[in-house]
Amino acid sequence: MYIEELDQDIAIASVVEAESLVASQPGYWNVISICDGLADRARLVGARDLLQLHFDDIEDMYLSLGGIIATKEDITRALRFAREVKNDPLLIHCTAGVSRSTAVAWIVTYDKLRGQPDAARKALDIVRAVRPMLIPNRHVLKLGIAVLGKSRAERQQLRRDLAEVL
Numbered sequence: 001m002y003i004e005e006l007d008q009d010i011a012i013a014s015v016v017e018a019e020s021l022v023a024s025q026p027g028y029w030n031v032i033s034i035c036d037g038l039a040d041r042a043r044l045v046g047a048r049d050l051l052q053l054h055f056d057d058i059e060d061m062y063l064s065l066g067g068i069i070a071t072k073e074d075i076t077r078a079l080r081f082a083r084e085v086k087n088d089p090l091l092i093h094c095t096a097g098v099s100r101s102t103a104v105a106w107i108v109t110y111d112k113l114r115g116q117p118d119a120a121r122k123a124l125d126i127v128r129a130v131r132p133m134l135i136p137n138r139h140v141l142k143l144g145i146a147v148l149g150k151s152r153a154e155r156q157q158l159r160r161d162l163a164e165v166l
Helices: 015-024 060-065 072-085 100-113 119-130 138-148 152-161
Strands: 008-013 030-035 049-054 090-093
Touching: 008 015, 008 100, 008 119, 015 030, 015 090, 030 072, 030 100, 049 072, 072 100, 072 138, 090 100, 100 119, 100 138, 119 152, 138 152
Parallel strands: 008 090, 030 049, 030 090
Antiparallel strands: none
């Protein structure tokens, strides 16, 4: 979906949808691929560029149960990739296209809108427009806030702006 505010095509998808989209448009999509920690990589032959991240869809309350959790480094790598892509088409996927991918999409979108009034809400509205069925992974969102928030006040404001999904 073309997002005018970003001057960019953005897609958020499940792994099956992402594989199909990349196969149908070879060389078009730059992809942030989020797979479960121990899962096989998605088959994304035809991606223009590809960042592979591996972490499980674990929420804060279940972190002690184990699994591979997202880290600040994962978020930093996703941001670096999205910044390098600039305004070229960007596809972000996870297994179902609902939790980890929508959280990373918010982080990337907020980063692009940063400095604009109400950037956090605008970023969430854009993600919701691209992928109406969303339940952003709260642990990933909190990591994004920690990485993007330059000051304590900014981090607190981001938490307030995202209260409905945190």
